[in-house]
Amino acid sequence: xxxxxxxxxxxxxxxxLGDEAVQAVRDVTLTLHRGEVLxxxxxxxxxKSTLAYGVTRLLxxxxxxxxxxxxxxxxxxxxxxxxxxxxxxxRKFRWAETSIVFQGAMNSLNPVHKVSTQMLDVIKxxxxxxxxxxxxxxxxxxxxxxxxxxxxxxxxxxQLSGGMRQRVxxxxxxxxxxxxxxxxxxxxxxxxxxxxxxxxxxxELRERLGFSVLFITHDLSxxxxxxxxxxxMYGGRIVExxxxxxLYKDSLHPYSEGLLKSFPxxxxxxxxxxxxxGSPPDLRGMPSGCSFHPRCPQAFDRCSAEIPVLGIPxxxxxxxxxxACWLPGRTA
Amino acid sequence: xxxxLQRLAFYVFTAWAALTINFFxxxxxxxxxxxSLINKFQGQMSTDAINSLYVLFGLDKNASIxxxxxxxxxxxxxxxxxxxxxxxxxxVSEILRQSLPWTIALVGITTFASFMIGTxxxxxxxxxxxxxxxxLLPVTxxxxxxxxxxxxxxxxxxxxxxxxxxxxxxxxEPGLVPSWNAEFIGSAVQHSLLPAITILISSVSGxxxxxxxxxxxxASEDYITVAHAKGLPERRVMVSYAARNALLxxxxxxxxxxxxxxxxxxxxxxVFSYPGIGYNLFQAVGAKDYPLMQGVFLVITLxxxxxxxxxxxxxxxxDPRTRxxx
Numbered sequence: 001x002x003x004x005x006x007x008x009x010x011x012x013x014x015x016x017l018g019d020e021a022v023q024a025v026r027d028v029t030l031t032l033h034r035g036e037v038l039x040x041x042x043x044x045x046x047x048k049s050t051l052a053y054g055v056t057r058l059l060x061x062x063x064x065x066x067x068x069x070x071x072x073x074x075x076x077x078x079x080x081x082x083x084x085x086x087x088x089x090x091r092k093f094r095w096a097e098t099s100i101v102f103q104g105a106m107n108s109l110n111p112v113h114k115v116s117t118q119m120l121d122v123i124k125x126x127x128x129x130x131x132x133x134x135x136x137x138x139x140x141x142x143x144x145x146x147x148x149x150x151x152x153x154x155x156x157x158x159q160l161s162g163g164m165r166q167r168v169x170x171x172x173x174x175x176x177x178x179x180x181x182x183x184x185x186x187x188x189x190x191x192x193x194x195x196x197x198x199x200x201x202x203x204e205l206r207e208r209l210g211f212s213v214l215f216i217t218h219d220l221s222x223x224x225x226x227x228x229x230x231x232x233m234y235g236g237r238i239v240e241x242x243x244x245x246x247l248y249k250d251s252l253h254p255y256s257e258g259l260l261k262s263f264p265x266x267x268x269x270x271x272x273x274x275x276x277x278g279s280p281p282d283l284r285g286m287p288s289g290c291s292f293h294p295r296c297p298q299a300f301d302r303c304s305a306e307i308p309v310l311g312i313p314x315x316x317x318x319x320x321x322x323x324a325c326w327l328p329g330r331t332a
Numbered sequence: 333x334x335x336x337l338q339r340l341a342f343y344v345f346t347a348w349a350a351l352t353i354n355f356f357x358x359x360x361x362x363x364x365x366x367x368s369l370i371n372k373f374q375g376q377m378s379t380d381a382i383n384s385l386y387v388l389f390g391l392d393k394n395a396s397i398x399x400x401x402x403x404x405x406x407x408x409x410x411x412x413x414x415x416x417x418x419x420x421x422x423x424v425s426e427i428l429r430q431s432l433p434w435t436i437a438l439v440g441i442t443t444f445a446s447f448m449i450g451t452x453x454x455x456x457x458x459x460x461x462x463x464x465x466x467x468l469l470p471v472t473x474x475x476x477x478x479x480x481x482x483x484x485x486x487x488x489x490x491x492x493x494x495x496x497x498x499x500x501x502x503x504x505e506p507g508l509v510p511s512w513n514a515e516f517i518g519s520a521v522q523h524s525l526l527p528a529i530t531i532l533i534s535s536v537s538g539x540x541x542x543x544x545x546x547x548x549x550x551a552s553e554d555y556i557t558v559a560h561a562k563g564l565p566e567r568r569v570m571v572s573y574a575a576r577n578a579l580l581x582x583x584x585x586x587x588x589x590x591x592x593x594x595x596x597x598x599x600x601x602x603v604f605s606y607p608g609i610g611y612n613l614f615q616a617v618g619a620k621d622y623p624l625m626q627g628v629f630l631v632i633t634l635x636x637x638x639x640x641x642x643x644x645x646x647x648x649x650x651d652p653r654t655r656x657x658x
């Protein structure tokens with residue numbers, strides 16, 4: 001049986017306060033299980049990165065978490081709500097339990113400090129009892145795991161290539177052996193060859209170290225191949241969630257279908273590529289009902305009137321799937 | 333290392349150019365120092381005395397401009413900058429030797445203090461923006477817009493006077509002999525307080541503003557978010573990640589302001605009749621004292637060059653990106 005490690009429940013994030021507030025993430029419920037890779041896909045502006053920042057309480061102002069909880073299950077001990085942690089507890093929780101690899105591979109490292117300084121200070125902050133030699137040994141070992149030789153410890157970020165920098169960031173994210181690693185488009189700035197290498201390495205490391213990954217990207221093809229489950233986000237809500245293979249073969253939401261049709265399959269018969277007409281919704285003036293209905297080719301009356309609820313699709317009877325759509329056989 | 337040598341060569345060249353200009357300017361000015369000195373003595377001088385004065389000033393009419401130029405360099409390297417008119421026959425180097433410590437002590441220390449205080453406040457204001465610290469900004473903008481001489485005169489009018497703790501002019505009590513004893517140092521400190529405070533008030537706000545703005549810019553960088561995500565203590569993120577990077581432009585500003593210590597003290601020293609380099613320059617201009625002016629300009633030029641060199645070195649140390657490999 002799968003055990004949860006991070007449970008996001010009814011999570012809401014707003015930008016701004018009061019009536020002017022823009023709701024970037026609405027009522028998101030998502031569970032990350034131990035040892036799995038959960039992909040989170042969606043167009044730009046669908047709220048995926050905001051969700052990641054919100055879950056780790058790193059939202060820059062004017063972002064506000066307006067509701068929901070994030071329950072973390074440590075390997076031993078009772079689960080607790082990350083949203084309720086005090087500043088000191090939060091500081092201890094960060095990186096040791098949940099680390100993040102950010103979008104900007106190039107800017108995630110401080111240009112004036114050596115790689116070693118930036119790796120060692122996080123070990124020092126979380127495990128002050130370690131001797132300096134032990135810290136260095138740990139950092140070197142981690143760099144070796146991500147394919148960076150130990151002598152690069154003394155390099156400055158500008159002396160490393162983009163791929164190396166992102167490897168260093170991944171190594172840094174794993175150095176405290178956290179349970180959860182959130183990756184926010186970690187490979188977008190890299191070319192496809194480097195992307196593939198880094199992801200392959202990540203899969204290998206996950207098998208060795210046993211962490212869970214919340215992988216955020218707009219590249220659905222990447223997720224289909226690489227993740228165990230996929231959640232599709234649109235207009236701040238999760239619209240479909242399923243195992244990768246199920247989603248790829250048998251997507252239920254018209255939006256997922258549209259995303260899948262917009263990239264070529266690597267294997268199998270050639271098929272027509274089709275984009276999704278229209279553009280992502282304006283978060284300040286969301287359409288009524290299902291926010292996808294203005295772009296949906298299968299929309300009907302009910303779609304513009306009521307917001308569909310995420311639930312097990314009635315036609316599949318599979319507890320591992322859920323979808324939010326009014327089409328027959330979907331939301332019950 | 334190679335970079336540093338290149339810079340050094342550049343500064344040596346600049347120094348040479350500045351000294352050469354310093355040599356030619358007085359010779360291009362209509363009239364010469366000796367004539368003005370003769371005028372000062374109302375013609376009560378023999379021809380022999382006049383000729384020896386010309387030689388003394390390095391303006392020997394019989395020597396070619398080339399040999400004068402060579403002699404000039406020899407004199408500069410011996411620290412011989414000629415004789416002052418105003419304080420005739422005191423050598424210029426002696427006057428500078430006496431006034432330079434006053435300027436460096438007063439303006440040097442206050443510039444440094446102003447930089448430290450302003451930068452620290454700017455770091456805090458930038459880091460906790462939206463807090464009470466933001467109330468500091470209108471005040472600093474207001475203070476930085478006050479012309480310095482007005483602030484100085486206002487301070488003298490309001491605070492200094494015969495019965496006041498703050499003396500209105502001079503570097504020390506007139507009756508005292510400069511020496512390293514408690515009484516003299518106490519008096520010197522007392523005399524320097526008012527000019528120091530006014531310099532501090534008018535210059536600190538500039539540091540606060542630039543540092544705050546840099547902090548705000550740096551605080552939105554990705555690596556700051558990463559530092560937060562790493563769970564580092566707030567202080568470490570602020571000092572080692574944000575302030576460390578935001579400091580870079582301020583450091584070069586600081587080095588430049590060090591160079592202007594000597595030249596920029598004119599107003600302070602005039603307003604407070606402080607016995608420093610700036611006051612010397614003021615007196616020299618008033619008395620058409622060319623050798624003294626030349627000496628002061630030389631000191632200003634060299635200090636600007638040295639400060640620039642320091643800025644280069646500081647930048648090399650602080651920003652690894654400026655270091656070139658090999």
